[in-house]
Amino acid sequence: MSKERASASAGRVGSGEQVAGSPVATDERTITLELFRYHPETDAEPRFQSYEVPYNEDWVVLDAINWIKDHVDGTVTHRWSCRMGVCGSCGMMVNGEPVLTCAAFLKSYFPFAVRVEPLVNFPVERDLVVSMDGFMDKLEAVKPYMIRDDVNDTSGGEFRQSPAELAKYKQFSMCINCMLCYAACPVVGHEEGFLGPAALALGHRYNKDSRDHGRSERMDVMLSDEAMWGCTFVGECSVVCPKHVDPAGAIQQAKAMGAQEYFKAFVMPKGAGA
Amino acid sequence: MSQGGYRRPHRWAWWMERPGYMRFMIRELTSFFMAGYLVVFLVTLSRVGAGDAAFAEWVGALSRPGWVAAHVVALLAAVWHAITFFGAVPQAMPIFLGEKRLSAPIAMIVMGYGPWLTVSAVVVWWMLR
Numbered sequence: 321m322s323k324e325r326a327s328a329s330a331g332r333v334g335s336g337e338q339v340a341g342s343p344v345a346t347d348e349r350t351i352t353l354e355l356f357r358y359h360p361e362t363d364a365e366p367r368f369q370s371y372e373v374p375y376n377e378d379w380v381v382l383d384a385i386n387w388i389k390d391h392v393d394g395t396v397t398h399r400w401s402c403r404m405g406v407c408g409s410c411g412m413m414v415n416g417e418p419v420l421t422c423a424a425f426l427k428s429y430f431p432f433a434v435r436v437e438p439l440v441n442f443p444v445e446r447d448l449v450v451s452m453d454g455f456m457d458k459l460e461a462v463k464p465y466m467i468r469d470d471v472n473d474t475s476g477g478e479f480r481q482s483p484a485e486l487a488k489y490k491q492f493s494m495c496i497n498c499m500l501c502y503a504a505c506p507v508v509g510h511e512e513g514f515l516g517p518a519a520l521a522l523g524h525r526y527n528k529d530s531r532d533h534g535r536s537e538r539m540d541v542m543l544s545d546e547a548m549w550g551c552t553f554v555g556e557c558s559v560v561c562p563k564h565v566d567p568a569g570a571i572q573q574a575k576a577m578g579a580q581e582y583f584k585a586f587v588m589p590k591g592a593g594a
Numbered sequence: 595m596s597q598g599g600y601r602r603p604h605r606w607a608w609w610m611e612r613p614g615y616m617r618f619m620i621r622e623l624t625s626f627f628m629a630g631y632l633v634v635f636l637v638t639l640s641r642v643g644a645g646d647a648a649f650a651e652w653v654g655a656l657s658r659p660g661w662v663a664a665h666v667v668a669l670l671a672a673v674w675h676a677i678t679f680f681g682a683v684p685q686a687m688p689i690f691l692g693e694k695r696l697s698a699p700i701a702m703i704v705m706g707y708g709p710w711l712t713v714s715a716v717v718v719w720w721m722l723r
Contacts, residue, residue, distance in 0.1 A: 360600065569688070
């Protein structure tokens, strides 16, 4: 927050001035950034604004946006935090590709212009910031936490798990909620209610966890029409995932699990064994 | 923060935006060729039931260049669909040996290409014996 105030108050300052925490330009060359701009209080429609940014081959796109905010235009609004691909905050469309801007090096685009937009398939709050409310609701819907009656009972010690049991879901637990997979998924773009890759992968992660007892609760949600059966396996969610979570794989596995339970319900209807 | 905000226009040409989207559309379109071949196959079965003369006439019709070309296209579509299907198998049906996951190429051979080539070899042997 203090950084927000510092860069906003700096307004337009000379490129020679150094703002605390701002990346330092060390190259004479420049690169053009075209930023998506939209301020709801003044703009009826979004527009693109071009900025000349010092080119430094060590810089990532996020460094360039921070430089613009600190030295040229303090009104540019974007979301970021860790700068090391862990927090998942700085996902944006760079030249049409959903990427973490902290991992997208300028040298990959130089000398051509770099167009930066907010993630597609999300409403835009302001400039490069999208609304995460719908995404958070979808995450919450799959109950992404351990469900068992004795979860608070520690008298028996920890809930143990073998490396083989861990291996079955570990990949899906690496999600950083960056939402790149939602920007890459055409189904999300067509059907607003579709739960989407990250939420379904996270639901599957807990369903595969040997310590969890909440699969039936979760599957009530995941088996609905707007959940995993809405996925047409385009697969691009897994292509853009910066953590190699493979949400497309998780969803197909969840489909197989759901189909098994569907047929099992025929063979062994509830209460038949009672 | 509300779920409001500016909503960008729907992208009708979305499938042209990424090579992966295009590959998806081609994969899905192969099903039309396979459905078409299924119709031809069902008609063939009905001609078999209609007697030798009807079947011979139908086979003669299928020997025309247009039908041969249609079959080649349907075969290519089926092969491409099978390749994409086998490519998806390691993602959809992972095989774990303890805590080690079978690598994608090995899984594709074990669950896809291996059985496919084996069955194809048996069919070819049966036809040529």
